[in-house]
Amino acid sequence: MAGGGGGSSAPSSTAPPPPYRPYRLARTLPAHTRAVSCVKFSNDGRLLASASLDKTVMVWSSSSLSLLATLAGHSEGVSDVAWSSDSHYVCSASDDRTVRIWDVRSPAGECVKVLRGHSSFVFCVNFNPQSNLIVSGSFDETIRLWDVKTGRCVRTIEAHDDPVTSVHFNRDGSIIVSGSHDGSCKIWDAAKGTCLKVLIDDKTPAVSFAKFSPNGKFILVATLDDTLKLWNYSTGKFLKIYTGHVNRTYCITSTFSVTNGKYIVSGSEDNCVYLWDLQSKNMVQKLEGHTDTVISVSCHPAENKIASAGLDNDRTVRIWIQDTA
Amino acid sequence: MNVPIIDPLQGDFPEVIEEYLQHGNMKCIAFNRRGTLLAAGCADGSCVIWDFETRGVAKELRDKDCIAPITSVCWSKYGHHILASATDKSLTLWNVVNGEKMARVTLQQTTLHARLHPGSSTPSVCLACPLSSAPILVDLNTGSSTVLPVSVSDAGNGTTAPHPRNKFSDGSPPFTPTAATFNKYGDLIYVGNSKGEILIVDSKNIRVHAIIPISGGSVVKDIVFSRSGQYLLTNSNDRVIRVYENLLPQKFAANELEAMSSNDHEFQGIEKLKVDGSKCLLLFREFQDAVTKIQWKAPCFSGDGEWVIGASASKGEHKLYIWDRAGYLVKILEGPKEALIDLAWHPVRPLVVSVSVAGLVYIWAKDYTENWSAFAPDFKELEENEEYVEREDEFDLMPESEKAKDLDINQDEEVDIVTMEKDSAFSDSEASQEELCFLPAIPLPDVPEQDKCLGSSSKLEDSNHSGSPFSIEAAQDGQAILPASSPLEVVGNSTAEEAVETSSLKRKRKPSVKGMELQAEKGRKPSTKIKPSGKSSKSKNKHGDGLDTNGSVLEDDVTDDYL
Numbered sequence: 013m014a015g016g017g018g019g020s021s022a023p024s025s026t027a028p029p030p031p032y033r034p035y036r037l038a039r040t041l042p043a044h045t046r047a048v049s050c051v052k053f054s055n056d057g058r059l060l061a062s063a064s065l066d067k068t069v070m071v072w073s074s075s076s077l078s079l080l081a082t083l084a085g086h087s088e089g090v091s092d093v094a095w096s097s098d099s100h101y102v103c104s105a106s107d108d109r110t111v112r113i114w115d116v117r118s119p120a121g122e123c124v125k126v127l128r129g130h131s132s133f134v135f136c137v138n139f140n141p142q143s144n145l146i147v148s149g150s151f152d153e154t155i156r157l158w159d160v161k162t163g164r165c166v167r168t169i170e171a172h173d174d175p176v177t178s179v180h181f182n183r184d185g186s187i188i189v190s191g192s193h194d195g196s197c198k199i200w201d202a203a204k205g206t207c208l209k210v211l212i213d214d215k216t217p218a219v220s221f222a223k224f225s226p227n228g229k230f231i232l233v234a235t236l237d238d239t240l241k242l243w244n245y246s247t248g249k250f251l252k253i254y255t256g257h258v259n260r261t262y263c264i265t266s267t268f269s270v271t272n273g274k275y276i277v278s279g280s281e282d283n284c285v286y287l288w289d290l291q292s293k294n295m296v297q298k299l300e301g302h303t304d305t306v307i308s309v310s311c312h313p314a315e316n317k318i319a320s321a322g323l324d325n326d327r328t329v330r331i332w333i334q335d336t337a
Numbered sequence: 338m339n340v341p342i343i344d345p346l347q348g349d350f351p352e353v354i355e356e357y358l359q360h361g362n363m364k365c366i367a368f369n370r371r372g373t374l375l376a377a378g379c380a381d382g383s384c385v386i387w388d389f390e391t392r393g394v395a396k397e398l399r400d401k402d403c404i405a406p407i408t409s410v411c412w413s414k415y416g417h418h419i420l421a422s423a424t425d426k427s428l429t430l431w432n433v434v435n436g437e438k439m440a441r442v443t444l445q446q447t448t449l450h451a452r453l454h455p456g457s458s459t460p461s462v463c464l465a466c467p468l469s470s471a472p473i474l475v476d477l478n479t480g481s482s483t484v485l486p487v488s489v490s491d492a493g494n495g496t497t498a499p500h501p502r503n504k505f506s507d508g509s510p511p512f513t514p515t516a517a518t519f520n521k522y523g524d525l526i527y528v529g530n531s532k533g534e535i536l537i538v539d540s541k542n543i544r545v546h547a548i549i550p551i552s553g554g555s556v557v558k559d560i561v562f563s564r565s566g567q568y569l570l571t572n573s574n575d576r577v578i579r580v581y582e583n584l585l586p587q588k589f590a591a592n593e594l595e596a597m598s599s600n601d602h603e604f605q606g607i608e609k610l611k612v613d614g615s616k617c618l619l620l621f622r623e624f625q626d627a628v629t630k631i632q633w634k635a636p637c638f639s640g641d642g643e644w645v646i647g648a649s650a651s652k653g654e655h656k657l658y659i660w661d662r663a664g665y666l667v668k669i670l671e672g673p674k675e676a677l678i679d680l681a682w683h684p685v686r687p688l689v690v691s692v693s694v695a696g697l698v699y700i701w702a703k704d705y706t707e708n709w710s711a712f713a714p715d716f717k718e719l720e721e722n723e724e725y726v727e728r729e730d731e732f733d734l735m736p737e738s739e740k741a742k743d744l745d746i747n748q749d750e751e752v753d754i755v756t757m758e759k760d761s762a763f764s765d766s767e768a769s770q771e772e773l774c775f776l777p778a779i780p781l782p783d784v785p786e787q788d789k790c791l792g793s794s795s796k797l798e799d800s801n802h803s804g805s806p807f808s809i810e811a812a813q814d815g816q817a818i819l820p821a822s823s824p825l826e827v828v829g830n831s832t833a834e835e836a837v838e839t840s841s842l843k844r845k846r847k848p849s850v851k852g853m854e855l856q857a858e859k860g861r862k863p864s865t866k867i868k869p870s871g872k873s874s875k876s877k878n879k880h881g882d883g884l885d886t887n888g889s890v891l892e893d894d895v896t897d898d899y900l
Contacts, residue, residue: 183757
């Protein structure tokens with residue numbers, strides 16, 4: 013679909029923005045034996061991690077797409093995975109109520125630490141930019157902050173009234189955004205654990221995903237009514253709405269693509285990956301190929317590459333790249 | 338970072354002890370420039386670097402040569418080096434990132450206070466104030482030292498005879514402690530001598546450019562600049578803390594001073610120095626405790642220079658006095674009955690850290706009250722009553738204009754998601770060099786462990802402990818937690834990851850929702866020494882079962898706790 017996208021924040025320039033170059037499927041990785049729950053590129057772009065309900069996390073080279081390591085150790089399925097800033101460590105959140113930290117440089121894919129404390133499935137996890145803390149959200153409705161070095165739970169926040177679906181630090185690690193099935197999206201002070209703001213407080217629809225923009229000023233929130241909204245959290249108002257995809261049941265992750273123009277990328281329950289132009293909110297492309305809900309997407313930090321993961325009927329990780337002109 | 342929704346009242350002062358840190362016997366402390374790391378010098382010669390965000394030990398600087406107790410620690414400007422002075426007359430320069438000793442110099446006397454030159458990112462020059470004689474500028478690479486002049490007489494020699502009035506009250510022989518500090522960029526050194534004068538010395542050519550006499554003329558024990566360099570305080574033996582305004586510019590102050598003094602031809606000699614001095618510092622305020630006339634110890638400014646804090650030097654008490662810059666005493670903080678040996682205010686946050694003679698570091702912070710208006714998205718908190726004037730059509734069944742307006746957000750506006758703002762709290766972040774804000778956290782491998790019962794000594798190297806607050810309001814058991822019992826609690830936390838449960842409860846400050854949760858956790862850990870009285874864990878023992886069942890059971894329990 014040739015869209016009028018590609019618009020970065022260029023003021024009314026005389027030249028029209030370059031036409032949008034569509035992404036195409038580059039590779040399908042028959043990754044796991046059960047549904048894939050999450051894919052993430054590392055911060056340096058060299059590696060790709062994929063987590064699955066088959067209880068493992070797989071680490072791939074993002075350039076050759078060969079499998080480098082399989083991190084096994086969880087006793088239940090893994091729901092989320094996150095990279096440390098130096099791309100040396102990966103942490104994974106699992107239904108076995110633990111968070112595990114893995115060293116990806118060790119050849120055997122060794123689990124360095126197990127963080128215990130949650131009383132129910134751990135659903136989402138993230139490192140802070142300094143990578144000395146890990147935040148995790150769980151079905152036990154709490155958010156926990158862990159000290160990476162010792163594994164100690166530094167703080168527990170009674171955050172929500174329903175499972176916490178998403179947690180994310182902002183650019184300097186001072187605040188955390190959390191979304192939950194109880195329909196609220198809250199912002200917490202990372203140092204004190206106090207609630208700074210409640211962004212959304214309607215009972216429905218459930219907030220399935222929340223994430224800060226790269227500059228930490230905006231929050232992208234996905235709700236289970238087929239909607240993605242971009243909020244300015246200081247004013248408490250949303251600025252953009254993105255629709256067209258299907259999102260009623262699953263906590264589908266979405267992300268920003270900033271390597272070649274600004275886009276919002278998200279998975280969808282109609283088995284496609286959607287791309288919208290950030291400013292104009294037009295859907296610029298629909299990537300088809302998966303045979304089940306696309307539950308997670310991740311953009312490479314430097315190249316125009318997107319990775320997507322499919323649920324049980326599909327079980328693959330697909331890599332999409334943009335053709336160079 | 339300028340996060341707009343974090344409370345702008347950051348520039349306030351602390352009120353209660355939030356927690357304490359324990360690792361060996363700590364003697365002196367220093368924050369790095371951003372307050373993300375806290376360095377502490379210990380009695381066994383090592384330096385411990387705490388990650389202030391996680392309140393855990395980030396690094397230990399140890400060397401087999403350094404075994405004497407540390408008397409002071411100082412960070413370099415961008416946080417890559419630490420200078421430690423010890424009682425064996427040595428100064429050691431450490432590289433923080435790799436933990437190695439870079440240089441070591443032995444002087445004639447033990448240094449009480451050592452300061453690295455603040456102007457450069459790889460400092461090799463430092464200022465050492467020994468116990469009983471003039472301050473010295475030491476070059477750490479060559480080991481050479483230059484003694485600074487502590488007084489100027491017309492004869493021009495640099496020594497000074499002790500003034501008979503300045504004998505210490507306990508009759509010990511008078512020695513001449515002198516305090517000295519660099520100004521913000523290190524081109525000038527401000528020396529406070531035992532005659533009660535401040536000398537401004539050029540740090541390059543060691544010439545005295547100005548003298549400011551302090552009224553009362555008693556020994557200057559401490560001399561400290563505020564972080565911005567705008568204010569200077571002196572702590573004198575006459576039990577008064579004086580705050581001066583620095584009239585010189587921050588950058589190139591030495592040049593300005595030289596220009597000023599060479600332009601001034603009216604006076605000569607000491608008179609000239611005093612006249613120039615009056616153009617450099619202006620007495621702003623004096624702080625003292627008129628009633629009990631306490632001697633002060635370790636006074637310093639808050640990060641933004643709005644508050645001055647001084648500790649009582651009386652033995653057996655741990656009292657901190659906080660004044661605002663206008664001179665009013667705003668708070669007296671009282672800690673456990675252990676004398677205080679060092680004090681530091683966080684560079685950015687309203688936090689104070691104090692070291693007691695027992696070797697513990699106490700962190701004082703504001704008492705956090707939950708901002709309830711944060712919970713309702715469209716709630717606005719008012720400072721005072723506002724008169725509400727209703728609109729003409731407010732109570733109409735179908736108001737015309739107002740309804741649709743709220744949803745009319747300009748959705749076509751351009752949104753910028755990548756541009757980031759500079760951090761304004763740190764004005765001179767022209768950072769030509771990478772600043773070290775945090776040490777990489779390398780997860781310590783899990784000890785393949787069995788039972789988490791305490792008493793089992795921790796196999797991990799840095800079994801750091803942080804403990805519960807002493808203030809009454811955080812009493813989890815409904816009783817004040819006395820210092821005597823704290824070491825017991827700390828032992829309970831020795832195994833790192835099983836301490837997950839118990840240490841998290843130690844940090845709770847409010848017995849509200851969080852308090853409930855920690856009661857629950859206590860109920861889950863029958864082996865903990867701190868057995869709460871049956872009453873508190875009784876109702877929450879359900880949580881113990883909740884562990885094994887799934888979320889639905891928990892939900893009912895948890896909702897009870899809310900608000």
